[in-house]
Amino acid sequence: MQKDANLSIANPHPKDADVWQKLGLAIAGVGLLVLFLSWGNVPIPAAMGLTIALVGIIGGTTLYAYRLYMRQPAGIKNNGVWFKSLINRGALGWIAGIILTGFYVLLYWYPEYIGYKPNGANEGFVALFDPLSQFFKGKPASQWFLYGTLYTVSILALGIKFLFKYRHNSYQLKRTVSVIIAQLFLAYLVPEILEGLNYNGQTIDGHGIYYDADIKNVWPLDYDFFYGYHLDAMQQEAYQPVGVLYLIIGIAMFLLVTPILTYYVGKRWYCSWVCGCGGLAETAGDPFRHLSSKKLSAWKLERWLIHGVMVFVFVMTAATVYGYFWNTGEVFGLNIYNTFQKPYGFLIGATFSGVIGVGFYPMLGNRVWCRFGCPMAGYMGIIQRFKSRFRITTNGGQCISCGNCSTYCEQGIDVRAYAQKGQNIVRASCVGCGICSAVCPRGVLKLENGPEEKRHDLPPIIIGNKSVELQD
Numbered sequence: 001m002q003k004d005a006n007l008s009i010a011n012p013h014p015k016d017a018d019v020w021q022k023l024g025l026a027i028a029g030v031g032l033l034v035l036f037l038s039w040g041n042v043p044i045p046a047a048m049g050l051t052i053a054l055v056g057i058i059g060g061t062t063l064y065a066y067r068l069y070m071r072q073p074a075g076i077k078n079n080g081v082w083f084k085s086l087i088n089r090g091a092l093g094w095i096a097g098i099i100l101t102g103f104y105v106l107l108y109w110y111p112e113y114i115g116y117k118p119n120g121a122n123e124g125f126v127a128l129f130d131p132l133s134q135f136f137k138g139k140p141a142s143q144w145f146l147y148g149t150l151y152t153v154s155i156l157a158l159g160i161k162f163l164f165k166y167r168h169n170s171y172q173l174k175r176t177v178s179v180i181i182a183q184l185f186l187a188y189l190v191p192e193i194l195e196g197l198n199y200n201g202q203t204i205d206g207h208g209i210y211y212d213a214d215i216k217n218v219w220p221l222d223y224d225f226f227y228g229y230h231l232d233a234m235q236q237e238a239y240q241p242v243g244v245l246y247l248i249i250g251i252a253m254f255l256l257v258t259p260i261l262t263y264y265v266g267k268r269w270y271c272s273w274v275c276g277c278g279g280l281a282e283t284a285g286d287p288f289r290h291l292s293s294k295k296l297s298a299w300k301l302e303r304w305l306i307h308g309v310m311v312f313v314f315v316m317t318a319a320t321v322y323g324y325f326w327n328t329g330e331v332f333g334l335n336i337y338n339t340f341q342k343p344y345g346f347l348i349g350a351t352f353s354g355v356i357g358v359g360f361y362p363m364l365g366n367r368v369w370c371r372f373g374c375p376m377a378g379y380m381g382i383i384q385r386f387k388s389r390f391r392i393t394t395n396g397g398q399c400i401s402c403g404n405c406s407t408y409c410e411q412g413i414d415v416r417a418y419a420q421k422g423q424n425i426v427r428a429s430c431v432g433c434g435i436c437s438a439v440c441p442r443g444v445l446k447l448e449n450g451p452e453e454k455r456h457d458l459p460p461i462i463i464g465n466k467s468v469e470l471q472d
């Protein structure tokens with residue numbers, strides 16, 4: 001077997017990129033360059049340009065990650081995590097944050113600046129995606145098609161990188177393959193193909209009529225599930241019985257499937273195995289997970305915000321359903337669209353989940369939305385906290401207080417405080433990512449499902465309990 005000259009017992013973590021890593025970076029760089037040039041309206045044949053861009057990004061990232069991680073022993077490395085500019089709020093981190101945030105602002109509110117034209121005569125960045133959109137649905141791309149494609153490519157490319165990095169941990173491998181498959185098929189390919197099969201140019205309230213086949217996108221995360229245009233689309237005569245079936249599945253998902261699965265395995269079944277927001281956070285956001293605040297004040301803010309958004313989505317949806325069935329645009333004299341739907345869409349659907357939720361990865365960590373805003377996470381968190389078999393057990397005698405677990409908990413949970421006491425971790429916010437367990441050098445932490453009565457082995461650590469006073 002040929003030995004890597006850079007890798008030895010004395011130097012198990014080679015610092016310098018080898019020629020293959022450089023080649024991988026160059027290939028991914030060419031892919032990104034094509035995207036950038038298309039944005040500037042450089043005349044690149046769209047089909048060829050898009051192929052180079054997507055294949056380059058996925059292929060180049062895979063080559064780079066393979067060489068980066070497979071030249072090193074399996075297991076977590078902490079080298080330089082707090083010293084790199086990009087992942088420690090340095091200049092590169094700020095630049096990345098501004099670029100991401102700016103992209104979301106254009107996507108939501110100024111799509112014309114990335115080339116989207118409502119009449120189909122797209123230019124620049126969006127036009128690059130026209131051939132793929134034509135292939136799936138027989139119509140030009142929208143800014144959302146571009147976004148969905150890039151989102152899926154990010155989860156795929158950086159998910160592969162994640163698989164190399166955490167190859168020592170089978171839980172990480174399984175759940176990452178799961179989020180990649182869920183995003184690629186359930187959130188992207190199946191809905192796009194079905195839309196193509198059903199598209200007939202008709203619209204309801206300006207929205208195309210198609211099956212919302214993304215059945216993994218559950219209300220209340222999928223906040224417009226009960227909007228009039230959506231309910232109408234699913235009841236279209238021509239689309240039966242599938243349309244009504246999707247409606248029934250959607251309602252069953254939040255009323256039955258979500259509470260039952262959360263009872264048995266915790267909210268991880270969704271947040272860490274299925275959800276697209278969680279999928280992006282775990283893959284593209286992985287290098288930023290240590291930036292989540294562990295302060296008690298952040299925990300307090302988290303509880304107010306996430307439950308506030310939950311109340312908002314319940315009220316907004318109740319008003320929407322009332323307006324739909326009573327065929328009125330008002331409730332208690334308040335215009336339903338202007339008072340409820342529009343503010344929710346702007347503040348939560350776009351600003352919180354998109355601009356802040358992803359744009360602020362390099363500033364606030366990778367789960368800002370999941371921790372502070374997602375109403376689905378809030379809903380499952382209440383079940384997980386009070387009525388679930390899920391817990392993380394801690395073998396306190398083995399803990400050496402290194403703090404790896406707390407450092408890498410993306411939900412800001414001070415895992416070490418529990419480990420030091422040998423106490424089970426039962427927290428509403430834990431998404432069951434298992435990273436705390438994967439990075440523990442002593443095998444202290446184990447994600448388990450078991451009898452409810454044994455979950456609270458000690459008085460739980462909660463706000464107001466003296467046990468947390470030393471944590472801030």
Ligand code: SF4
Pocket residue numbers: 392408409410411412413415425429430431432433434435436437
């Ligand atoms: S406590 Fe562990 S499993 Fe839960 S969110 Fe934090 S790192 Fe993930």
Ligand code: SF4
Pocket residue numbers: 398399400401402403404405406415416419439440441442443444445
């Ligand atoms: S539980 Fe493991 S990772 Fe956390 S402080 Fe103890 S030894 Fe370190």
